[in-house]
Amino acid sequence: MLISTHAQIKMMEEGKLSLDLLIGLSIFLFTFIFIASFLPGVFADVRNEINLAHQAYRISALLVEDLGFDSSWDTDITISNCQSQEFRPGLAIYDSNNGTIFNNLSVTKIRKFAELLNDPLCGERVRLFLGLNLSEFGGNKYKINVSLKNLEDELIKADGAILLNHGDSMSSGQVVKFERLVYLNQMADNCDIIAERCVAKLEVSVWI
Amino acid sequence: MDLKAQTFTLEGVAASLLILIATYTVFQSTVILAPTWSEFENVQLKQLGYDILRIMDNQNGENSSIGGMLKNLTCNNGICSPPMEFSDNLTKILNAINSFARLEILCVENGEIRTFILDGFEKAPTPNAVRVSRFVIVENAPCVNAKVVEVRLTLWR
Secondary structure (H helix, E strand, C coil), rough: HHHHHHHHHHHEEEEEEECCHHHHHHHHHHHHHHHHHHHHHHHHHHHHHHHHHHHEEEEEHHHHHHCCCCCCCHHHHHCCCCCCCCCEEECEECCCCCCCEEEEECHHHHHHHHHHHHHHHHHHHHHCCCECCHHHHCCEEEEEEEEEEECCCCEEEECCCCCCECCCCCHHHHHCEEEEEEECCCCCCCCCCEEEEEEEEEEEEEEC | CCCCCCCCHHHHHHHHHHHHHHHHHHHCCCCCCCCCHHHHHHHHHHHHHHHHHHCCCCCCCCCCCCCHHHHEEECCCCCCEHHHHHHHHHHHHHHHHCCCEEEEEEECCEEEEEEEEEEHHHHHHCCCEEEEEEECCCCCCCCCCCCCEEEEEECCC
């Protein structure tokens, strides 16, 4: 029947919509509109991960290039009062003559940072004040792991104990890592001595 | 030549509607660009470059610091040989961050800018290399009577 209709069209030389044209066109339009409206949604999963790189860079800059708030946070904040105080960790040395010395990290601040991250409640406060807990604003909560290694990828130890390898345990999903080269204000056991400085590598890993 | 009316057929209407819908959809929807991860790679390498120059610029450092290196350069025809401690330390850092480097020193002599290349770090960079600079205060560097030189580090992977 379809063939005879097609033959009729050919003989009559008039445009008429055949049934297969209608079916084919509707299938095509349906698929086209489906793809056009759902294509932005395909990237929805990836959009969260777009921000990970920025968070890793930001946290590394905050730790390496800022002394923290307030300037004596490493002595003022303890495990017992972290819940009630506002603070922001920063590992850089502050010199009264030269100001904040970028990339020069204080071992006492590193130790305090590690201690706070180790405690479950204080660790949450640290993440909150570093801007990694955006759940109040309807955003994500980021997980973080910060470690200090030497140029041979071994964890830096001072007085036999690992200085900094704290945070959440590493995930198997997408993790973004940012590295900075730093030097400590005291000698550690296994750092590399370059230009008379105790050089190490700070790695900040962020994931969701 | 086909003199029959074509636009007034139903096919013509459907075809024009289809073209209109397609064009509208293409121009109306927001285009989402996937993140270019190579940009982040450049940011990481450039930041490491700044960190390297900052770390090695120790006023109290000797031959392994930038200042000490500049004082103990032996230059010949635009190529300078640094002290071995400096080369070894810089090579150690580059191996740790897995990248290659080219180090140049620029200073002004008699009103002209002169460029010196450091021996051992004279490879030609790839097109996607990053470059960082640091101005170092030094007396009588490769250039005569220079007080400030620019140390230019080009990094690539």
